[in-house]
Amino acid sequence: MGEVYKPEEIEIKWQRIWEEKGVFRVKEDPDKPKYYVLEMFPYPSGRIHMGHVRNYTIGDVIARYKKMRGFNVLHPMGWDAFGLPAENAALKHGVHPADWTYDNIDYMRRQLRRLGFSYDWSREFATCDHEYYRHEQRFFIEMLERGLAYRKKTLVNWCPSCHTVLANEQVEDGACWRCGTEVVQREMEGWFFRITAYAEELLRDLEKLQGKWPEKVLVMQRNWIGKSEGAEIEFEVDGLPEKITVFTTRPDTLYGVTFVSLSPEHPLAERLAERAGIKEELLAFREKARRARREIEEGLAEKEGLFLEAYAIHPLTGEKVPIYAANFVLMEYGTGAVMAVPAHDQRDFEFARKYGLPIKVVINPEDAELDPETMEAAYEEPGVMVNSGPFTGLPSEEGKRAIVEHLEKIGVGRKKVSYRLRDWGVSRQRYWGCPIPVVYCERCGVVPEKLENLPVKLPLNAQIDEAGRSPLPKLESFLKTECPRCGGPARRETDTFDTFVESSWYFARFACPDAKEPLVSEKVHYWLPVDQYIGGIEHAILHLLYARFFTKVLRDLGYLHLDEPFEKLLTQGMVIKEPYKCPRHGWLYPEEVSESGTCLKEGCGERVIVGRPEKMSKSKCNVVDPDEMIKRYGADTVRLFMLFAAPPERDLEWSDQGIEGAFRFLKRLYHLVSEWSEKIREVEPYSGDGNDLPSELKALRRKTHQTIRKVTQDLEERLHFNTAIAAIMELVNHLEDTLKKASPEAPGFYEVLKETLRAIVLLLSPMTPHICEELWEKLGEKGLVAETEWPEWSEEVAREEEITVVVQVNGKVRDQLRVPAGTPEERVRELALSSSKVKRHLEGKTIRKVVFVPGRLINFVAN
Structure with missing residues (x-):
């Protein structure tokens, strides 16, 4: 019997040798081509799962291969350590988030080392280290000075379970992306990053990533940015000095406006309701719309409105049209006001039918004439303009341009590009995050901390209450401070940054993790961009969009030299497994199921239901423990199977x-x-x-x-x-x-x-x-x-000495030839025509065409 393969013994031996020799430690080398491969770094949640193993194994193969091809390879690892996941887990286990986080990092680091990944561990950092987030605070202050960070009062997404605000991107189907609790709307003050200032560049630069990023990701980002070209049009309000500004992509339908819709949150809606004595009705209507926000965004809620007993003046006809508060108009999209054209917008059509409002046709199909009395749905396609004053008879696409030009000429409208993208709300009302480095002074107002006073450290002696509320607003040792401007008494901001701020620039810090300055020019210039980035499709909007935005900001602040952070992107699939369920005991782990498919729990014996393979999750017990697999088979076997x-x-x-x-x-x-x-x-x-x-x-x-x-x-x-x-x-x-x-x-x-x-x-x-x-x-x-x-x-x-060439007649295989590799077409044709099988199918026919694919086939087209 041959020598026994002992994976654990072999793997620990070579991991020690790699470490001792510093095989994967790298520094800048201008004489070698660089290659930067990076997997999205993990939350220190406690243990790595098979999804991690797959992601990091893919990256490791690329890193090792590129190193063998002569590249100077940067392959780092760190920890996305702030945020709700760590904080909620710490609460659950009754420990401090810092203790929970660093204990998990130690455990997960051992797991990753055991898998033999070729990381340069000398570059490791955790984003909760104050030496990391001090630089993030500096970026914020510089963004504040440039108007790229600002504070405002706005309607926000609030998670009642996590006790914090969520960005629009963090609301999935109306629920919190982290805990699944239904999100409610609240009006609060908070800090924002002006990502909209980069909307056009973020959209345009997707072209640079074409063919390098998955098309699905590019489409998702384009849709999220949501560029629309149209017009802004002003409607005067009868009896008031205010004007209602609407945005529309269909200025060609302007003559079909029969009412104007406002968001229940629109400031003018409240003023009009107060004037009409129906403020209480509006507030109730607004609250009802807030509660139904999820259904409204998904188009499932019934369209409802409240007449505000006021009228807008049509800018071209002078006609008075009623103003409604409508539950389907959202304040954060467009201007919070919509010109309603029931004949040519299905949402407006349904609303008009419900409230008995006029429907006026202004676009006809080229081959038909629409009757508003008999229409069963809105006509939303292009066509020919009718009932549109001097523009009647124009094709609707031409009419768009003509009407906008006329609006600009008379000063009541203008050509406008609008985006679905909204500014990034970065304030979080939780403890475990990077403190926002500003203070509030009664004399000076909002004042950024001095750069020399950074970092503003998160106090690690604070304790979170059982409900998860942040202790910072009540922690006087943190709250009370001096104003950096006047030296008088001031209080610190108690909100912390959204954890996605930390992950929006970590890839650049890996180039110079020990530097005193945020980023060292010659190092980031050498290593960036990341040549191959690897992570899940679930980050297509959240993380990837924010990282692209942050890269452009750091470029404009003078820290980076590039427009895009990630040259190539690979989005790996999930690791899935079938779940097992017992009618009596519920979800079962694989070891609780017998070979014959019965439940082994408490001698049950019931037939187990085997579900379709789905994402591994602890809740359904269909998980496989990487540690157990490594112990049984070795890291190399786990890696090989995953690949x-x-x-x-x-x-x-x-x-x-x-x-x-x-x-x-x-x-x-x-x-x-x-x-x-x-x-x-x-x-x-x-x-x-x-x-x-x-x-x-x-x-x-x-x-x-x-x-x-x-x-x-x-x-x-x-x-x-x-x-x-x-x-x-x-x-x-x-x-x-x-x-x-x-x-x-x-x-x-x-x-x-x-x-x-x-x-x-x-x-x-x-x-x-x-x-x-x-x-x-x-x-x-x-x-x-x-x-x-x-x-x-x-x-x-x-080179093959002999190859097989398929012979076809009219696309059907009739014979196969073995010929020397590289045999010219003339010789292959000669040999094929001498075949008795081919002759039989060509008998009495004339060859019209010969298709020859070198090394593969020859096809005679004959009739």
Whole structure:
């Protein structure tokens, strides 16, 4: 029996050697091309899960491969340590968030080290370290000076469970992105980043990412930014000096306006209601709309309105049209006011029908005439303008331009570009976050902290109450301070930053994590942008949009030199597994289910229901513990299975049989190399022209060079790790078959064997680095695999001696030819036409066309 494969022993050995030799520590080297690969850093939630393992394994393969290709590779790791996840978990376990966070970091770091990832751990930081967030506070103050940060009172999304404000992007289907509690609307003061100042650039620069980022992500960002081109139009209010400004993408329908809708939150709505003596009705209507916000945004709520007993003056006809507060008009979109054209907007159509308001057709289809009395739905398509004064008869697209020009000429409107994107609310009413570095002084107002006084440290002696409310507003040692401007008494801001602020610039800090200044120009200039960024599709809007915005801000503040932070983006799929459910005991862990599919809990014996594979979650018990898998099979096996089971962008279905298969393959390879290592340790790999080799060894060399080519292309061009691994497995199978047939006495036997085994180890090393280092040593090679050059292939050696060419007649296969590789078309045609099978199908027909695909097929088109 051969040598036993002991993964734990081997893996710990090589992890120690990598650490001692500082193999993955890097610094700037202008003589080498750089490559920066980064996986989205984790929340220190307690333990890594299989999704983490997949994400980080993908990044590690890329980092190791690029290092072997001669790149100076930066591959760092840190911790996204502030925010609600850590705070809520700490509350649940009755410990301080700082203790919870740092204990988790220690545990998760050990887990990541055990998996053998090639991180430069000297660059590690946690975003809750004050030496990190002091620079973030500086950025905020500089943004404040430039008007890119500001404070205002506004209607916000409030999570009653988390006791904090949420940005629009953090509300998913009307609920808190973190805890799932239904979000309510509140009016509060808070701090905002003026991301809208970069809306056009954020949209335009998506073109730079075309073909480098998944199209789905680009579409999601375009939609979120939501550029609309149209017009702003002013409606006077009858009897008042105020004007209502509306934004519309359909100025061609202006003559069809029969009423104006205001958001219940619109300041004018309250003034009009007060004038009409219906303020209480408006407030009740507003509150009802707030409660139904989720259904309204999803288009599920019934459209309701309140007549404000006031009229707007149509800017072109002078006609008076009623003003309504409408529950479907949202204050934060557009201007909070809408010109209602029931004939040509379905929402307005339904509202008009409900409240008996006029419907006026001003756009007809080219081949029909609409009757407002019999219309069953709004006509929203382009057409020909009617009932539109001097613009009647114009095509509607032309009418848009003509009407806007006329509005500008008479001073009641203008061409306008609008965006769905809203400014980023960054105030959070929670404790575990970066303090916002401003104070409130009765004499000076809002005053930023002096740069030399940074960081404003989060007091770690504060205790959160059981409900999760922040202790900062009541912590006098933090709250009371001196005004940086006048020296008088002042109070500190007690809101903290949204945790997405920390993750919006961390990738740049990895270039210079120990620097006293925020970012060191020559270091960030060398390393940025990130060449390959890897993370989940769930961050397509939140994190990625904010990181792009922050990069542009830091560029304009003079810290960065680039427009976009991430050159390429890979969004990996989830790790999924089928859940098991017992009718009596509910969700079961896999070990609680018998091989025959019955519940093992308390001797139950009930037949277990097996669900469809879905994302692993503790709530459904369909989780697989990475520590357990590493203990049973070793890190290399876990890595190999995660890479082999599916392409990286697809969901990966966990399979116990699959990980067993990966383990068997590594054991096979280990035994194979161990069996032959003593005989080939001192042998040099084959380097001849191959003429002296028997056919079996020639074929093995050809397969070896073909595999090097295939794996290189899969990693370099497509990141298809699964097909790369499959190719290596095929080569191992081919080698084992050759060893059964070829004689060790044959010329070149040991040299070709050494060449093949050496190639297998090198090709597999980015995926399973520990076993490959061990096998490299067994083969008698010097140095580390991690520091060895990637193997090259010879096209001459890889070329097939004979290939199969498919012969078709009118697209149907009629024969196959074996011909020498590179055979010209004329010879292939001659051989094909001499085939009796082909002759039979061409008999009595005339060949009209010949399609020839070199190396693959020839097709005769005949009739």
